[in-house]
Amino acid sequence: MIIPPKSQLSGHRKHDQRSALVDVDGAIPRGTISSFMKHDRFEEILIFLQFNNNLEVETSSDKARKIRPILQAVERTFRWGYRLGKVVSFDEGMMPNRSKFNSMSIFMPDKLSKYGTKFYMTCCADTAYCAGRKDLRDTLGLGPKAVLRKISKALANRDTKRLLVTxxxxxxxSLSLKLLEMGLYHVGTTRTASQFQFTQKKRPKSISRGFYRIARARDHPGLVALSWMDSKLVNMLSTGCSTLPTNVLRTKKNGTCTRVPCPRLVDDYDHGMGGVDIHDQLRLHTTAYRNVSHYAINGYILHRINLERNGEKLPTHAEYLRRLQIQLLALRTIHFETHMNSEDLVSRPVPRQLYTLENTEEYYSSSKQHKRRQYLCKVCSAFSDANTKSFETSYD
Structure with a gap:
């Protein structure tokens, strides 16, 4: 179930006059769950619920083999539902779970939810839309290999001219050079040797804040290494990013803000790295009955984009969850037995029209050429077979 942040289950145990409206139109109306089955019965079913065959040898080492088809279906929906922007953020995400029976539970002190299952997430830096996530099944998913596997799935049969932030x-x-061969630019911070200990933990007074040095690889001119002095030393790698001087906003301990000089690639990193963090913040407002609902966050992002494009009023996160919950609870058996076509989703009949491609009238200009803006046709992608490659064209 999807529960809005201000409508918790505890509100339905109250019987005073102030909570009368909450009992009727709250997170879960009174009597909804008990009309189908008891809570203990539901928990017993979840213990033995699975969607995969235990006799398959290739899935014997997969800890999530019982729900692997569900995860694969969600990942395919994420990739088809949205076209990633020009900046893609790749980072770790956490699914909160403190159960002692969770064999994949780890501790990450830097995350909002410190205990739970770790996921690699690929999100759009502008809208925080999640294009896919993958749990830790083996050691092959760590580090750069996980980046290559996830970005290859998220950008399958699509334009690869994007900036990846890690x-x-x-x-x-090696990851930067491999991504450059795939047509992707990359920027990210790097680690120093853990065995080496610096004599000074903080910035020396002799070095001003904002001082930096840039080095270019001799054999690979597109690869740039940066050493930038913020409050601490920051080391970065970049391919395809600008090194022109600019500045970023930093907040001091007393609350005042100051501008710190830096190359352009530092600004690109600060702008793009927040995609997964914003998605984690949105997931904190969604409680999916002891689980975290990634698809509800993606639906909320797409809903806001559509309303903003039509000039309509944007709902809050709680209003969207309440509306979605009411629509889900209104579903009955007849809704799953009928064919969900366009006529079933609207109040008035929709006339059928022939599908034809129309050339777009949008153009973009660069220093070298003037071309039409290209889009990916959703209808062609939905009705094409597995052997057909879906490329972006100037028709939609």
């Missing part, structure tokens, strides 16, 4: 755990020289 943290220090996933950034290596």
């Amino acid at each position: 943290d220090s755990f996933n950034s290596t020289v």
Whole structure:
């Protein structure tokens, strides 16, 4: 179930006059769950619920084999539902779970939810839309290999001219060069040798804040290494990013803000690295009955984009969850037995029209050429077979 942040289950146990409206139109109306089955019965079914065959040998080592088809279906929906922007953020995410029976539970002190299952997430830096996530099944998913596997799935049969932003755990020289061969630019922080200990933990007074040095690889001119002095020393790798001087906003301990000089690639990193963090913040407002609902966050992001494009009023996160919950509870058996076509989703009949491609009238200009803006046709992608490649064209 999807529960809005201000409508918790505890409100339905009250019987005073102030909570009368909450009992009727709250997170879960009174009598909804008990009309189908008891809570203990539901918990017993979840213990033995699975969607895969235990006799398959290739899935015997997969800890999530019972729900693997569900995860694969969700990942396919994420990739088809949205076209990633020009900046893609790759980082680790956490699914909160403190159960002692969770064999994949780890501790990450830097995350909002410190205990739970770790996921690699690929999100759009502008809208925080999640294009896919993958749990830790084996050691092959760590570091740069996980980046290559996830970005290859998220951008399958799509334009690869994008900037990928990673943290220090996933950034290596080999990853930057491999992504450059795939047509992707990369920027990320790097780690220093853990065995080496600096004599000074903080910035020396002799070095001003904002001082930086840039080095370019001799054999690979597109690879740039940066050493930038913020409050601490920051080391970064970049391919395809600008090194022109600019400045970023930093907040001091007393609350005042100051401008710190830096190259352009530092600004690109600060702008793009927040995609997964914003998605984690949105997931804190969604409680999916002891689980975290990624698809509800993606639906909320797409809903806001559609309303903003039509000039309509944007709902809050709680209003969207309440509306979605009411629509889900209104579903009956007849809704699953009928064919969900366009006529079933609207109040008035929709006339059928022939599908034809129309040339777009949008153009973009660069320093070298003037071309039409290209889009990916959703209808052609939905009705094409597995052997057909879906490329972006100037028709939609």
